[in-house]
Amino acid sequence: MSNKSIKLSHSTKKLSGTVQLTGSKSESNRALIIQALSKGKITIENLSEADDTVLLTKAIKDANLAGEGQKTIDIGPAGTAMRFMTSYLNLIPGDFILTGTERMQQRPIGILVDALKTIGADVHYVKKAGFPPLHIEGKLFQGKDKVSIKGDVSSQYISSLLLIASSLKKGLTIEIEGELTSRPYVTMTLNMLAEAGIQHTWEGNNIQILPQEAKEATIYVEPDWSAASYWYAMVALAEEGEIRLPGLKKNSLQGDIAIAEIMTHFGVKTTFEEKGILLQKSDAKSDKTLFDFKECPDLAQTVVVVAAALKRNVSFTGLETLKIKETDRITALQNEIGKFGATLTEDNEIYHLNSDNVKEPEAISIATYEDHRMAMAFAPLALVFNEIQIEEPHVVEKSYPMYWEHLTAQSFSIAE
Numbered sequence: 001m002s003n004k005s006i007k008l009s010h011s012t013k014k015l016s017g018t019v020q021l022t023g024s025k026s027e028s029n030r031a032l033i034i035q036a037l038s039k040g041k042i043t044i045e046n047l048s049e050a051d052d053t054v055l056l057t058k059a060i061k062d063a064n065l066a067g068e069g070q071k072t073i074d075i076g077p078a079g080t081a082m083r084f085m086t087s088y089l090n091l092i093p094g095d096f097i098l099t100g101t102e103r104m105q106q107r108p109i110g111i112l113v114d115a116l117k118t119i120g121a122d123v124h125y126v127k128k129a130g131f132p133p134l135h136i137e138g139k140l141f142q143g144k145d146k147v148s149i150k151g152d153v154s155s156q157y158i159s160s161l162l163l164i165a166s167s168l169k170k171g172l173t174i175e176i177e178g179e180l181t182s183r184p185y186v187t188m189t190l191n192m193l194a195e196a197g198i199q200h201t202w203e204g205n206n207i208q209i210l211p212q213e214a215k216e217a218t219i220y221v222e223p224d225w226s227a228a229s230y231w232y233a234m235v236a237l238a239e240e241g242e243i244r245l246p247g248l249k250k251n252s253l254q255g256d257i258a259i260a261e262i263m264t265h266f267g268v269k270t271t272f273e274e275k276g277i278l279l280q281k282s283d284a285k286s287d288k289t290l291f292d293f294k295e296c297p298d299l300a301q302t303v304v305v306v307a308a309a310l311k312r313n314v315s316f317t318g319l320e321t322l323k324i325k326e327t328d329r330i331t332a333l334q335n336e337i338g339k340f341g342a343t344l345t346e347d348n349e350i351y352h353l354n355s356d357n358v359k360e361p362e363a364i365s366i367a368t369y370e371d372h373r374m375a376m377a378f379a380p381l382a383l384v385f386n387e388i389q390i391e392e393p394h395v396v397e398k399s400y401p402m403y404w405e406h407l408t409a410q411s412f413s414i415a416e
Contacts, residue, residue, distance in 0.1 A: 099133035184255025294318030
């Protein structure tokens, strides 16, 4: 796929068929750390093909083959891998530099580092305090067995600590300060640990995991609900749409299953079948005007774009964490929806989308800001506008490497 741009169009504006999604990146990355600490007891099925998961797989392997001398572990743009490896490397004998891309070195890690230092980790900043790269000296000599950590910044910090807790000499109790953002991701971590036989207690704001070993188990990674969200968007924007997504479950561990309920308000019906889900274009109307993404922030870009394209005036909360993602996703959204007349304005952490002036240009070019979700959220606009140009389309490889191939199979025309 071109590193520069592609042109997207769709002649019929109609969709039908089956799309087999890759395994969940979120589940896969947790499973990899659980497996690495399981002493060979855990196997994984349906591992994600996403770049982030490939990078984490390599990082774990490189860490365990480190040998003598200092070893550099470069996780590129993989944010989850950075957070998880920041904790994991403390359990591996060795001298490590953990680094990533220029953007990764601008994404904060201080809250997690402070928590690790509290329990005895030897972690130092190589450049700017609070940010990667990190110098990590394994193996951790545990002092305290309890840490306090803010719950409203990134749930990945908490998950990172939970994944290593059972391997610590004293176990670990995490006290969550304030409101917990993205709670489903913490629940996912705990449920996957339970699949491996690692038990926990969660009372009030305290989560405790005692020292314990994993049991033999196979972790099956469900397909990715985040990836499914783009197909919801396409069905919402198509003139006619009926798409089957095999493997997705009603009792999913993934918080992004919230897309099924959210999209009922944008004309998409979900039917849970024996082997997956069926998405259908619906005539159902909704007057809902406020949507909260506190527990599913990765869905926000998709829903904002769909709402703008459907000329809906709605408001959103729970978007604050979007500012520290692969890019500042708030600014990126504001810039790109502005190209077809929509505006997104902030009023005390409530974001108001105004679509009164949305127009349908003959062609529009979308910048992706090195952010996979920008590319995938805006591509469905080809079902509304005559032509969409997506810059740097290769960014989708981070989480959904078959995205453009799957669009081609659904009669999207893609030209470099």
